[in-house]
Amino acid sequence: MIREVLQYPDPRLAVECEDITEITDEIRQLAADMAETMYRQDGIGLAAPQVGEHCRLIVVDVSGPEKREALMTFVNPRLELTGEKIDSEEGCLSVPGGYRATLTRSxxxxxxxxxxxxxxxxxxxxxxxxxxxxxEVDHLKGTLFIDHISRLKRTLYDSRVKKMQKNAPRPMPTAAARTRTGAR
Structure with missing residues (x-):
């Protein structure tokens, strides 16, 4: 099942996730849903909080987005940074507007x-x-890649998001909502 990918600035993206204590059928289904959602969005990784679930679960497939040949699912992942620092250009399915930035990673x-x-x-x-x-492990800590960029770049991006939200089409109010607000 395709899940909705939460979009910044949704506060649920900033919540630190809990460890999974038991791998149940529900966790397996969540992983399958996440993989399907990641592929539908042409992503190469997705973390559970991006679909509104606050558990330590990620799916990755860096063979994509075209091939989709190397799906890996990790429960309660932990990382040890072992290498040299490199610059990496990143984007994110939860960061609207196709925004990309260069970060320093191991x-x-x-x-x-x-x-x-x-x-x-x-x-x-x-x-x-x-x-x-x-x-993806950053997502499990409630951290987006834009949390790593400079204050100036973040301020500029936040202004861009506010403008996108302001210009987004608004849904028509339901009949019940029009009645409550007095709108006709």
């Missing part, structure tokens, strides 16, 4: 997590996968 990481069968996963990642993992 070029290699060590990930420890569980898979959907409860098996322990320990892997080293580099390049795009390392950057993607850092980006």
């Amino acid at each position: 070029d290699t990481v060590r990930l420890t997590a569980r898979d959907l069968d409860g098996n322990e996963v320990c892997m080293d990642a580099d390049g795009l996968l390392a950057v993607c993992l850092q980006h």
Whole structure:
């Protein structure tokens, strides 16, 4: 099932997630929904809080967005930054307007997590996968990539978001709402 991807400045994106204590059928379904949503949005990663669930679950597939051949799902992922610092241009499905910025990330990481069968996963990642993992694990801490940019760039972006929200089409009020407000 395709899920709605929350958009900044939704406050639910800033909530730190809880560990998953038991891998249930509901968690497996959430992971499947997240993967389907990520692919539909042409993303390469998605974290549970981006679809309104505050648990430590991420899906990534850096073979995409075209190929979709290497889906990985991680429960309760933890990262150890093991490499040199590199500059990486990032965007995010939860950051509207196609905004991208250059961040400094580690070029290699060590990930420890569980898979959907409860098996322990320990892997080293580099390049795009390392950057993607850092980006998605940040979401689990309630952090968006725009939280890492300079104050000036953030202020400019926030102004852009306010303008987009102001110019967004507004839904027509329902008959009940028109009656309550006195609108006709």
